[in-house]
Amino acid sequence: MGKTIIVSNRLPVKITQENNELLFNSSEGGLATGLGSIYKENNNIWIGWPGMIIGEEEEKDVTEKLKDLNLIPVFLEENDIKHYYEGFSNEILWPVFHYISTYARFDPDNWESYKEVNEKFATVILSYLEPGDTLWIHDYQLLLLPGIIRKQFPDISIAFFQHIPFPSQELFRLIPWRKELLRGMLGADLIGFHTFDDVRHFISAATHLLDLHVDGNMIRSGDRAIGVEPFPMGIDAQKFSDLSNDETVIEHIKSLKEHYKNQKIFLSIDRLDYSKGIIQRLEAFELFLQENPDYHEKVVLFMIVVPSRDNVAEYQRLKNEIDRIVGNINSHYRKLEWYPIAYFYQSYPVEFLSALYNIADVCLITPMRDGMNLVCKEYVASRNDNTGVLILSEMAGASKELIDAIIVNPNNIHKVKNALIEALNMPEEEMRERMIAMRQMVFKYNIYHWVKIYMQRLKDIKSTQLSMKAGRVKDSIRDQIKEKFNASKNRLILLDYDGTLVGFKTQIDLASPDDDLYDLLDRFTFDKRNHTALISGRKYETLEKWFGHKALDLIAEHGAWRKKAGSPWKQKADLSMSWKEEVHLLMDAFCDRTPGAFVEEKSYSLVWHYRKVQKGLGSLRANELMDNLRYITATHGLQLLNGDKVVEVKNSEVNKGKATSSIINKSDYDFILAIGDDYTDEDIFKALPENAFSIKVGNHISAARYFLEDFHEVRNLLQYLLQP
Numbered sequence: 001m002g003k004t005i006i007v008s009n010r011l012p013v014k015i016t017q018e019n020n021e022l023l024f025n026s027s028e029g030g031l032a033t034g035l036g037s038i039y040k041e042n043n044n045i046w047i048g049w050p051g052m053i054i055g056e057e058e059e060k061d062v063t064e065k066l067k068d069l070n071l072i073p074v075f076l077e078e079n080d081i082k083h084y085y086e087g088f089s090n091e092i093l094w095p096v097f098h099y100i101s102t103y104a105r106f107d108p109d110n111w112e113s114y115k116e117v118n119e120k121f122a123t124v125i126l127s128y129l130e131p132g133d134t135l136w137i138h139d140y141q142l143l144l145l146p147g148i149i150r151k152q153f154p155d156i157s158i159a160f161f162q163h164i165p166f167p168s169q170e171l172f173r174l175i176p177w178r179k180e181l182l183r184g185m186l187g188a189d190l191i192g193f194h195t196f197d198d199v200r201h202f203i204s205a206a207t208h209l210l211d212l213h214v215d216g217n218m219i220r221s222g223d224r225a226i227g228v229e230p231f232p233m234g235i236d237a238q239k240f241s242d243l244s245n246d247e248t249v250i251e252h253i254k255s256l257k258e259h260y261k262n263q264k265i266f267l268s269i270d271r272l273d274y275s276k277g278i279i280q281r282l283e284a285f286e287l288f289l290q291e292n293p294d295y296h297e298k299v300v301l302f303m304i305v306v307p308s309r310d311n312v313a314e315y316q317r318l319k320n321e322i323d324r325i326v327g328n329i330n331s332h333y334r335k336l337e338w339y340p341i342a343y344f345y346q347s348y349p350v351e352f353l354s355a356l357y358n359i360a361d362v363c364l365i366t367p368m369r370d371g372m373n374l375v376c377k378e379y380v381a382s383r384n385d386n387t388g389v390l391i392l393s394e395m396a397g398a399s400k401e402l403i404d405a406i407i408v409n410p411n412n413i414h415k416v417k418n419a420l421i422e423a424l425n426m427p428e429e430e431m432r433e434r435m436i437a438m439r440q441m442v443f444k445y446n447i448y449h450w451v452k453i454y455m456q457r458l459k460d461i462k463s464t465q466l467s468m469k470a471g472r473v474k475d476s477i478r479d480q481i482k483e484k485f486n487a488s489k490n491r492l493i494l495l496d497y498d499g500t501l502v503g504f505k506t507q508i509d510l511a512s513p514d515d516d517l518y519d520l521l522d523r524f525t526f527d528k529r530n531h532t533a534l535i536s537g538r539k540y541e542t543l544e545k546w547f548g549h550k551a552l553d554l555i556a557e558h559g560a561w562r563k564k565a566g567s568p569w570k571q572k573a574d575l576s577m578s579w580k581e582e583v584h585l586l587m588d589a590f591c592d593r594t595p596g597a598f599v600e601e602k603s604y605s606l607v608w609h610y611r612k613v614q615k616g617l618g619s620l621r622a623n624e625l626m627d628n629l630r631y632i633t634a635t636h637g638l639q640l641l642n643g644d645k646v647v648e649v650k651n652s653e654v655n656k657g658k659a660t661s662s663i664i665n666k667s668d669y670d671f672i673l674a675i676g677d678d679y680t681d682e683d684i685f686k687a688l689p690e691n692a693f694s695i696k697v698g699n700h701i702s703a704a705r706y707f708l709e710d711f712h713e714v715r716n717l718l719q720y721l722l723q724p
Ligand SMILES: O=P(O)(O)OC[C@H]1O[C@H](O[C@H]2O[C@H](CO)[C@@H](O)[C@H](O)[C@H]2O)[C@H](O)[C@@H](O)[C@@H]1O
Pocket: 009, 010, 030, 139, 140, 163, 164, 233, 308, 309, 370, 371, 372, 373, 374
């Protein structure tokens, strides 16, 4: 088994200076704790930026020191920090991904630097990466990295996790380099986000901007299937629970309790960030003070703001604004012995945080947007006695799991103010019930669980990819088919038409055969050892117009109409058509509501087409239409088909499988080849004897033995069979 390499912008390391010497210690942040079980074992490593600019002369020494911690540095220069980190990552991606696109400055120099630094990371990775290794890349600073590595190592296992939200594609598309960013991410095999909403947004961006095929949560890019899934990240809940009994923590608890005796404590802890909703929270708290003089001197807002990205202009502005508002509130409401807000602009060790989590009556977490937010989970995990109330913004990823918190919209400061009052007055029983439910969630879906399932899913996806590769008509399979073809004297060649011999067109009548296709089919029919049949869902009139003059057998409307070469068309007898009017009316009603959709009427079926409908809307309406059709199809014994951009209702007596069986039964074929691309062709594959060659066009789950990518590959294979 190969090693695992973790990659993130920052290494999990604390740097201190003693007697002019740099000292490095592992830092136990949320992610580092969970991944500790990975990167500290075997030959595994973590690659990233050490968090400070290191002079060239010190690089060797720093590298040696980090090696002892299984950490490998990527050294960044001042210019990289300015353009890649502050510029592109934090002045473009961060605001857009947090839905504040007006803060974004789309400076092309920053893009150049972002590309260069992603390449820099790749160079370091490539000097360690070996076949069989697993790479786990983290976060928005490194979106191009999976794509860069994939080019060098086509088969390597790459997982990618984004810790911040993925915005609606309408916002994402604002970024001038959106396609390059998506392609970079799609170099991974498994792409994870904190929430299902992020997953939906990513899939929508990938399909709208790159026109890729999606099957549920699997995206097809080239011949790779890429999984896109929500993995809500957890914390080391047990650690926070145990910390409550730590001696240092107990000391802190004692002195804090002493200091704030007779006061209820609202706790808020964030990095300095406009995404965290600090200003709006202060406004809500001020409103609370204004409207509730009875609570003066009885409550305190204990607010920690951790310095962050202070070279970025918006962060500096935010800092000044917080200072100003806190100053105003405190000077306006303070009493001789009481300040309403205890405000600290610095970072604290986990022992101090744990003490705060233990003494806070209410934890107030109200970001405007937050990928997850770990602080709220740490608060919950610390509440061993099941008391305490969490007020949580619906914009934090954590709100999707911690549904027993008081959930608020952070923009509604009246509601947040009301939540403060509700929290202070919550009956004890309700408080405990809510806290118990939240603790179960936080303990079960902890950081170790997260790492375990992430790696397991990556393995699952890799094996799906391998099995897909196995079915591909590669050279050896192609030769095997040709060998059998050459040796046989009575061959059956069954070919679907749309998507198999020609590509799809937005207007169905435009998908007519071209000269090359006629020539290819003529060469098949010319050889009397070949019995060549087109088996299609098309109307017989269309097949007649396009192929009636050829020496081909034709099967139209999935078998409702048949024609032997040179003979007239024959219709399947005794099929009831009484259902048609009702279904037609329903389909028409859906066309009225869905611009671009239309109904195609065939003798024995009705087809609702949505290839020309706006992406996303078409499949939404198709699902709705199918729900509406289920009753009618069940009562009339009809078949409801969910095809490629079509919903078809047809008489269940008619299907390509039955048509296939009747052809096979008429002769003793010593070679059978069937090729088709869609749902209805599955019936052909299932009706074939075991030794037949069945080929699905497009790599989806199928009853076919093999697959080819598209109609070009089908034509190439047919040409190859005809070669002497
Ligand atoms: O490295 P910095 O620029 O100083 O920023 C610190 C980290 O902030 C972001 O955290 C996110 O990850 C958390 C854990 O998944 C999540 O709870 C939170 O909602 C996110 O904002 C960022 O994603 C990291 O890359 C930064 O290192």
